[in-house]
Amino acid sequence: MFENLSERLSGVFDRLTKQGALSEDDVKTALREVRVALLEADVSLPVARDFVKKVQEQATGQAVTKSITPGQQVVKIVHDALVDTLTGEGEPGALKIDNPPAPILMVGLQGSGKTTTTAKLAKRLTEKDGKRVLMASLDVNRPAAMEQLEILGRQIGVDTLPIVKGEDPVAIAKRAKTQASLGGYDVYMLDTAGRLHIDAELIQQAAQVRDVANPRETLLVVDGLTGQDAVNVATEFDDKIGVSGVVLTRMDGDGRGGAALSMRAVTGKPIKYVGLGEKMDAIETFEPDRIAGRILGMGDIVSLVEKAQETIEAEQAEKMMKRFQKGRFNLNDMKMQLEQMLKMGGMEGVMGMMPGMGKMAKQVQDSGFDDKILKQQIALIQSMTKMERANPQILQASRKKRIAKGAGMEVSELNKLLKMQRQMGDMMKKMGKGGMLKQAMKGMF
Numbered sequence: 001m002f003e004n005l006s007e008r009l010s011g012v013f014d015r016l017t018k019q020g021a022l023s024e025d026d027v028k029t030a031l032r033e034v035r036v037a038l039l040e041a042d043v044s045l046p047v048a049r050d051f052v053k054k055v056q057e058q059a060t061g062q063a064v065t066k067s068i069t070p071g072q073q074v075v076k077i078v079h080d081a082l083v084d085t086l087t088g089e090g091e092p093g094a095l096k097i098d099n100p101p102a103p104i105l106m107v108g109l110q111g112s113g114k115t116t117t118t119a120k121l122a123k124r125l126t127e128k129d130g131k132r133v134l135m136a137s138l139d140v141n142r143p144a145a146m147e148q149l150e151i152l153g154r155q156i157g158v159d160t161l162p163i164v165k166g167e168d169p170v171a172i173a174k175r176a177k178t179q180a181s182l183g184g185y186d187v188y189m190l191d192t193a194g195r196l197h198i199d200a201e202l203i204q205q206a207a208q209v210r211d212v213a214n215p216r217e218t219l220l221v222v223d224g225l226t227g228q229d230a231v232n233v234a235t236e237f238d239d240k241i242g243v244s245g246v247v248l249t250r251m252d253g254d255g256r257g258g259a260a261l262s263m264r265a266v267t268g269k270p271i272k273y274v275g276l277g278e279k280m281d282a283i284e285t286f287e288p289d290r291i292a293g294r295i296l297g298m299g300d301i302v303s304l305v306e307k308a309q310e311t312i313e314a315e316q317a318e319k320m321m322k323r324f325q326k327g328r329f330n331l332n333d334m335k336m337q338l339e340q341m342l343k344m345g346g347m348e349g350v351m352g353m354m355p356g357m358g359k360m361a362k363q364v365q366d367s368g369f370d371d372k373i374l375k376q377q378i379a380l381i382q383s384m385t386k387m388e389r390a391n392p393q394i395l396q397a398s399r400k401k402r403i404a405k406g407a408g409m410e411v412s413e414l415n416k417l418l419k420m421q422r423q424m425g426d427m428m429k430k431m432g433k434g435g436m437l438k439q440a441m442k443g444m445f
């Protein structure tokens with residue numbers, strides 16, 4: 001899902017990070033590319049234009065002076081703007097289904113996945129929400145469609161309204177309502193007829209059914225792969241019938257994810273669910289956060305943030321040094337050091353860089369201290385609570401046992417770690433007094 005857009009955008013951001021500090025021109029250039037990327041992903045032009053304008057205003061407003069993480073900053077702004085655009089009101093996926101039996105009208109073009117989605121939602125409502133659901137097909141022109149729903153119903157264990165030949169859609173809707181009331185159902189779902197294109201008859205039929213059923217939700221099912229067309233379909237259905245939410249299907253394919261963005265921006269309708277495959281479980285509530293993440297390509301953000309952190313670490317080092325000079329060195333500091341060491345080519349590499357540590361480096365080597373141990377030590381610290389890390393002196397036997405167990409290690413190993421932490425703390429203190437620490441830290445960061 002969204003691969004095209006995400007690849008494109010991550011390319012843009014890669015370039016940003018390589019440039020270091022971000023000027024206003026950089027923002028403009030980057031956002032011009034974001035706009036192209038959006039258009040290529042089939043986001044409609046006005047939506048892309050609006051989106052970029054919004055981001056630009058925010059980015060410029062936020063004064064990109066703090067040169068530490070320009071890329072991260074833009075990613076965050078673009079991400080937030082995407083979430084903003086994609087977010088609908090209320091809980092994602094929430095359906096108004098109080099006052100049983102609540103009618104849900106399912107509309108959409110033929111082949112959009114309407115019948116499949118009806119069954120998927122019925123299954124979800126049954127299993128997740130404990131609702132009793134009745135499904136009815138109103139597609140009188142296509143007996144196969146009516147049978148399809150019946151078969152799906154049996155497969156997922158959800159009741160369907162018995163098929164009566166020759167009945168018209170309005171009569172079926174009425175019968176479904178009666179049956180739902182008498183049978184004590186919480187929800188009844190009306191799967192209306194689909195056509196290949198929107199035509200007057202289709203709309204008229206759906207409108208008649210709507211008037212009879214007075215649905216709590218009218219969900220439009222659209223094929224997410226059809227991009228701009230999906231948005232046009234949604235606009236038309238909403239104008240003519242009134243839609244309360246959208247389900248985007250085939251979001252498992254590698255189609256152009258721009259549809260989601262345009263859909264939301266143009267129709268103003270919330271996207272409630274996304275279909276992610278043919279199986280009956282392949283449906284999820286629409287999570288703007290997750291979709292925005294996918295549009296941006298999470299992997300790239302992570303690496304971006306990591307790159308940005310390298311610069312942040314320089315600041316942290318400065319702060320840490322001040323603490324060390326005062327003789328403060330707790331397990332949080334140690335964890336940071338250990339992680340830094342791993343990055344810097346392990347224990348030996350780091351010790352080699354620190355003046356006055358040659359002897360210790362030798363000892364370390366002799367004791368067989370390698371990167372595996374570094375990792376184990378990090379795991380031990382991770383197994384501690386926040387308070388324990390900040391105050392290693394509170395680590396008594398029972399805490400030690402729990403921590404070691406959590407990291408899958410022996411208490412004796414934890415004791416070694418604590419001893420090392422004390423030694424390092426002492427050393428930092430001594431070095432801090434002689435100004436050596438500053439030298440040493442320079443080498444490390």
Ligand code: GDP
Pocket residue numbers: 108109110111112113114115116117194248249250251252253274275276277278282
């Ligand atoms: P309808 O004509 O709108 O009722 O469409 P159907 O429910 O019969 O679906 C048409 C085809 O699309 C079927 O083969 C479904 O299995 C498939 N389909 C529906 N939703 C999804 C989806 O989210 N992902 C994928 N990959 N296929 C889907």
